[in-house]
Amino acid sequence: MIRPLLAGVACVALLAGCNQEQSPEAVDKVQDAAAGPVGQTSAATMGANMVSAYVPNAAMGDMYEIQAADIALQRSQNxxxxxxxTMIKTDHTAASNAMKGMLPQAAPNVTPPADLDERRQGLIDNLRSASAENFDRTYIDQQIAAHNEALTLHRGFSNEDxxxxxxxxxxxxxxEAHLRQAEQLKAGM
Known part of the structure; x- marks a missing residue:
């Protein structure tokens, strides 16, 4: 857990050192790199231990995945x-609907968020602004980080009864299947 946190701090330090001469896409890449360890740390701590943190994190993860998939379906040529x-959109839509359906009984006092948090909205903004030649790599890199975070969240919470x-x-x-496929795509790029 310390290692992802240190990586996140290093990425934030790199971001702070960015100057105006760097392209906006280079800054976006550093922001995306910092978002991964931050999400992992959040998922491993509060999200994996409390219903009040698990539900919003799982819901925002699904929302982010669906929105990012929509962008990829519009912009990718691969x-x-x-x-x-397509697989991500289908599976995360089903997961989101299933969780929302069980909340009235399983967690009646927890309401899933209607919007993305600032970190995930930043990922969406960076994906939208990625150049055509860098779009697929940006999408895949984000998917690997997001699915590692989601696995940490869901595996950590799965021990509850x-x-x-x-x-x-x-x-x-x-x-896991999404993550494996994203990693295979990255290896082939």
């Missing part, structure tokens, strides 16, 4: 990237 985006923990256990294999 059939494999579009195939991954509740319908939401059963949900966490049920979505983990799909998240």
């Amino acid at each position: 059939a494999q990237v579009k195939e991954l985006a 509740s319908p939401l923990a059963a949900h966490a256990r049920s979505v983990a294999p799909k998240i």
Whole structure:
């Protein structure tokens, strides 16, 4: 856990050192790199231990994945990237709907957020602004970080004894499949 936190601090330090001569896309890349360790740390701590943190993090993760997949389906020219985006959109939409359906009984006092948090909105903004030649790599890099975060969140919460923990256990294999496919695509780039 210390290692991802240190990597996040290093990325933030790099971001702070960026000067105006660097391209906006270079700054976006550093921001995206810093977002991964921050998300991992959050998922491993509060999100994995409290319903009040698990639900919003899982919901925002699904929202981010769906929005990012929509962008990839519009912008990517790579059939494999579009195939991954389609699978991600389908699976995260189903996961989101399943979790929302169980909340009234499983966590009646927890309301999923309606909007992305600042970190995930920043990822979406960076994805939208990625150049055509860098789009696929940006999308895949974001997906690897986001799916590592989601696995940490769902695996950590799956040890509980509740319908939401059963949900966490049920979505983990799909998240793993997305991660494996994204890693394979990155290796081929």
